[in-house]
Amino acid sequence: MIQAELLTPKTSGAPVDSSSVEALVKIRGVTKEYVRGAEVVKVLSGIDLDIVGGAFEALMGPSGSGKSTLLNLVAGLDRPTHGSVEVAGTALEGLGDAALAKWRARELGIVFQTYNLLPVLSAVENVELPLLLTSLPRKERRLRAELALEVVGLSDRARHLPSELSGGQQQRVAIARAIVHDPRLIVADEPTGDLDRKSADEILALFQTLNEELGKTIVMVTHDPAAAECAGVVRRLDKGVLA
């Protein structure tokens, strides 16, 4: 059981009846193209997608199918060539870069395949990082970071640098960093891609707990069928089109 007084408990996560809950993420007619020299590469084509609040969804598909691109669009890290992305009532295409950054700081938690922790910061400092963007006082920030580390079961490694942690532990720090500011949506790009099976299972169990006990909406890109099984909904992308 997660002990998270500072993290808002939500209604239970997956499976969610999409007919009765309003979509947290609404994607309409999204196309994404990249220009490489004289060539235009279409990565996503006419994507329509609703993800309801509290869902745990997995995006699967072969390499180059556009999974990560779609995730980046949901996270506001990239902009669609055509179409619209709306998250929690905010149309992302209407936000400038600075406003988009503020939106991410407020509404989004991100977990990367390669953890992307700052090597010069300890585990607890890495977790505290997103709280620098809030008006919380220093002690409060540290308290919340320590609590988030407790949620992922790494309190005893709080003072360790990333280089002193295993891959699984680093990913747990990254998850703590993703939840420390209590976002509604967590996106994870191949979060178990660099981990051994045991560590991967621990991370997936943690995602399930976050979804079921804290009601976090999770969108996860994965190649791993075992990972996809943990999600309530599995969507497949092939050549930029949702199957």
Added chain:
Amino acid sequence: MIGGTGISLGRIALRNVTRNKARFVMTLLAVAVSVLIYMTLDSAKRSWDGAKEVSRQDRLVTRHKITFVLSLPKRYVARLANAKRADGSPLVESVTYAVWFGGREPNHEHEFFQSLAVDADTYFDVYDEVTLSEQALSDFQSNLDAAIIGQGLARKLGLKVGDRVTLESPIYPSSSASGGEPWSFRVAGIYGSRSRAVDTQSFLFRYERLNEALAGTSRDQVGWLVSRTPPGADPQETARAVDALYADADVQTLTQDERAFVSGFLGMVSTVLDVVTLLSLAILVIVLLVLANAMGLSVRERAREYASLKALGFGARDVMRLILLEGVFLSLIGVAIGAALSMCVIDLGVGRFFEENLTQFFPVFEVRPETLAGCAVLSLLLGVLAAAAPAWSAARAGVGVALKRVA
């Protein structure tokens, strides 16, 4: 390992600075050495400016109009001493004269000092900052072989009152000028100075001793005259009046107050110093490039970290601030080490050497607060300039693209 509670962009930047130890040390060394060169030159310039400040305006130096090397007839001394103003008052208060002897002490061939043949009766009236005991002055005025030396020179040559000193001069070789006798002197006294305008590295002996040894046209010549203007008199006006005295004579003169004289001399050499300053600025530009290269490499290596920060919600300005802070910290640390090094080298070594040996030109050779302040500003500028391009580039990079590029 990790201390304190809470983090900030500043603390992250500070830790980033030292991440690549080898690059950090090499960059600091480059910056520190350049700062040492810059501060030494800047201190030298400021010291030279200081020399002008301590020089006296009420003391006039009269020399041959064409060049300092040519001498003046000794009779000019009496003419100047007796010259009157329009109202009948003396043109100058006191007059003395000196001859550059160019002496070296054979046992200390590498020690440079000023050796002058002076008029024992008037020299210390004109240079009244000099402190000398009555007994020493009396001895000097009474004995032809007596010499008065400065405290600094006495220390340097290890001399005390009563010691005998033999000098050699390329201008007045002992074989011809002294009739074959060596230029041997007895130290009659050691003088000090109440002002930095007078150095304590000089060797003074009686003009008569030199003059009696000379023959023909070399005799009864002096190198230059030094006079004091009466209180309230305008030095420039007096200088013009002095030159007017000899306007119709066979040898014309050029008279300047001591400050103008020192400024003129410094002016010639300060052109060289300006060139060296330009070179030091060029070195600073190279340092800027070294810093910019170090920052460019660091930022390139951390492209994914900056992209991650942006993904977490940090804005382009935050990333830019983080990188600029890193540049400023790197520069500040380098400049601080360079400044500390300069203070050790200049204040404890080079500066003291120049103060003792070239007091008239470097009266106070030290690292001044203005130099330190200049370096602090310089370090901020260098840091910001070095980090500006990488910071701009990292701030503009798209998050998705940056993550994809390095992932």
